[in-house]
Amino acid sequence: MYARPMRVKVRFAAALARLAAAPQLTLDLPDGATVGQLLDRLAGEQPELAPALGAALPVRAGSHVAHDDALADGDEVALLIPVAGGS
Structure with missing residues (x-):
């Protein structure tokens, strides 16, 4: 039986959006x-993004998510660049 891939939206912060093919992408990924x-998929499909992805902060529903967190169909992941600051 054929399993339908899950669809995940990816939004890029301004610094990453300049490197990406578009400011927002939709990817089909295997379930789970x-x-x-x-x-890894983004780095493979868009090599110009690869160096910056190591520093990107993945956020889903307003919370940071770890690299080993599972995604679900319909999730939206924002990739942000952390900003250091302070006084």
Whole structure:
């Protein structure tokens, strides 16, 4: 039986969007894929993004997600670049 892939949206922060093919992408991933697998797929399909993805902060529903967190069909992951600051 054929398993339908899950569809995940990816939004890029401004710094990453300049490197990506578009500011937002939709990817079909195997059921049960993780955030790390999503990042690996992006790096493979868009090599110009690969160096920046190591520093990207993946966020889902307003919370940071780890690379081994599983994704679900319809999830939206924002990839942000952390900003250091302070006084």
